[in-house]
Amino acid sequence: xxxxxxxxxxxxxxxxxxxxxxxxxxxxxxxxxxxxxxxxxxxxxxxxxxxxxxxxxxxxxxxxxxxxxxxxxxxxxxxxxxxxxxxxxxxxxxxxxxxxxxxxxxxxxxxxxxxxxxxxxxxxxxxxxxxxxxxxxxxxxxxxxxxxxxxxxxxxxxxxxxxxxxxxxxxxxxxxxxxxxxxxxxxxxxxxxxxxxxxxxxxxxxxxxxxxxxxxxxxxxxxxxxxxxxxxxxxxxxxx
Amino acid sequence: xxxxxxxxxxxxxxxxxxxxxxxxxxxxxxxxxxxxxxxxxxxxxxxxxxxxxxxxxxxxxxxxxxxxxxxxxxxxxxxxxxxxxxxxxxxxxxxxxxxxxxxxxxxxxxxxxxxxxxxxxxxxxxxxxxxxxxxxxxxxxxxxxxxxxxxxxxxxxxxxxxxxxxxxxxxxxxxxxxxxxxxxxxxxxxxxxxxxxxxxxxxxxxxxxxxxxxxxxxxxxxxxxxxxxxxxxxxxxxxx
Numbered sequence: 001x002x003x004x005x006x007x008x009x010x011x012x013x014x015x016x017x018x019x020x021x022x023x024x025x026x027x028x029x030x031x032x033x034x035x036x037x038x039x040x041x042x043x044x045x046x047x048x049x050x051x052x053x054x055x056x057x058x059x060x061x062x063x064x065x066x067x068x069x070x071x072x073x074x075x076x077x078x079x080x081x082x083x084x085x086x087x088x089x090x091x092x093x094x095x096x097x098x099x100x101x102x103x104x105x106x107x108x109x110x111x112x113x114x115x116x117x118x119x120x121x122x123x124x125x126x127x128x129x130x131x132x133x134x135x136x137x138x139x140x141x142x143x144x145x146x147x148x149x150x151x152x153x154x155x156x157x158x159x160x161x162x163x164x165x166x167x168x169x170x171x172x173x174x175x176x177x178x179x180x181x182x183x184x185x186x187x188x189x190x191x192x193x194x195x196x197x198x199x200x201x202x203x204x205x206x207x208x209x210x211x212x213x214x215x216x217x218x219x220x221x222x223x224x225x226x227x228x229x230x231x232x233x234x235x236x237x238x239x240x
Numbered sequence: 241x242x243x244x245x246x247x248x249x250x251x252x253x254x255x256x257x258x259x260x261x262x263x264x265x266x267x268x269x270x271x272x273x274x275x276x277x278x279x280x281x282x283x284x285x286x287x288x289x290x291x292x293x294x295x296x297x298x299x300x301x302x303x304x305x306x307x308x309x310x311x312x313x314x315x316x317x318x319x320x321x322x323x324x325x326x327x328x329x330x331x332x333x334x335x336x337x338x339x340x341x342x343x344x345x346x347x348x349x350x351x352x353x354x355x356x357x358x359x360x361x362x363x364x365x366x367x368x369x370x371x372x373x374x375x376x377x378x379x380x381x382x383x384x385x386x387x388x389x390x391x392x393x394x395x396x397x398x399x400x401x402x403x404x405x406x407x408x409x410x411x412x413x414x415x416x417x418x419x420x421x422x423x424x425x426x427x428x429x430x431x432x433x434x435x436x437x438x439x440x441x442x443x444x445x446x447x448x449x450x451x452x453x454x455x456x457x458x459x460x461x462x463x464x465x466x467x468x469x470x471x472x473x474x475x476x477x478x479x480x
Contacts, residue, residue, distance in 0.1 A: 123376055132394075135388070146388075147376050147386075148372055148386075149388040153394075153411065154393075154394055171372050172376075173311070
């Protein structure tokens with residue numbers, strides 16, 4: 001039934017698609033901010049930290065910098081944001097601890113049950129820019145039953161660089177269309193489609209908070225367009 | 241309690257340590273041999289195929305050949321063995337199908353329960369020379385609850401090359417001694433110990449059949465020496 005689509009494996013964007021990074025980072029930063037920057041909105045802090053994410057990876061994608069794992073970029077970005085906010089003189093160990101905020105993110109409410117259903121018929125794995133240890137820590141804490149941890153660190157490149165998708169297809173021994181990327185971001189899906197992957201858009205209209213303006217809906221006719229991952233599981237024949 | 245040892249993650253050799261490759265390959269080859277080489281003992285066939293394993297990887301370890309995944313080496317080795325046995329004219333698709341024997345191996349009886357217990361306290365992952373898809377297929381069929389698939393393909397090198405162990409330590413963000421290699425092979429453990437990893441020897445005295453002569457016992461004072469993985473789980477405080 002699932003294989004009327006020919007899909008054999010599903011790979012997932014994680015930050016925003018499977019887990020709610022913004023609430024998680026805000027929660028994890030709250031105590032630190034109370035101490036060092038009372039009055040600063042932890043959600044604004046999470047947004048500021050996240051704004052450094054794509055530019056930092058772009059250094060690697062452009063070839064200006066060799067691959068380094070996301071934990072390293074997150075920490076550099078954190079130091080940058082703290083400096084900009086005038087939060088200085090923080091012991092290294094406290095910065096390290098705060099950087100682990102990204103390892104303790106909660107899944108969206110539909111994610112865990114949907115992944116368990118999908119795992120019965122498909123290989124499921126993250127295809128995240130997060131590094132392996134980061135993905136493992138999130139998964140163990142949140143009970144995400146991945147079959148493998150794929151993504152940036154395995155291929156040593158960052159999405160949306162094309163080799164992340166094409167090498168993952170090769171690692172899984174599949175034809176491109178047999179692999180489906182599941183993501184809340186049209187740009188990620190567009191890059192996957194250019195390599196021939198199947199595509200599933202899941203709407204996460206509050207990833208960036210109540211006033212989100214991007215990725216509110218599918219911008220192409222993706223193979224699947226769903227409101228949450230349980231709906232995707234249903235459309236793929238994984239109803240229980 | 242587990243952390244009186246300081247160990248945070250356990251990585252496992254798979255062929256021989258977690259799964260019984262010899263019985264599985266023999267079983268999977270039986271029908272093929274009945275058709276093409278009646279009278280040939282499928283266990284002898286499995287042994288002949290396996291004898292090509294280490295020399296094929298040695299081409300990569302020595303630098304004479306760039307990394308190719310184990311599925312490719314297994315298939316080349318299979319063709320070599322079939323030719324030697326005078327089994328010729330086999331359609332490519334049948335060779336491909338037989339090569340998947342390695343994807344359908346059964347775990348030793350203690351393995352699944354032990355991995356579930358160990359997973360509660362430790363990150364657990366294969367550190368096999370098998371490629372990612374091969375490990376995923378074995379795990380899904382056998383219900384091995386890995387947290388990630390590490391090993392040769394992630395670092396693009398074959399054990400016992402030192403970078404397999406050292407890069408895995410780095411990927412997991414650990415000190416070497418916080419990572420324990422679990423293996424039924426003294427040579428694998430010796431290579432891991434040279435890089436500072438913790439070590440656990442599990443006896444698998446019938447991996448090579450009833451007349452096995454190698455790896456019958458621990459050849460160094462490994463950190464743990466056990467008769468099966470449930471015993472290891474017990475010694476690491478994972479009794480349920």
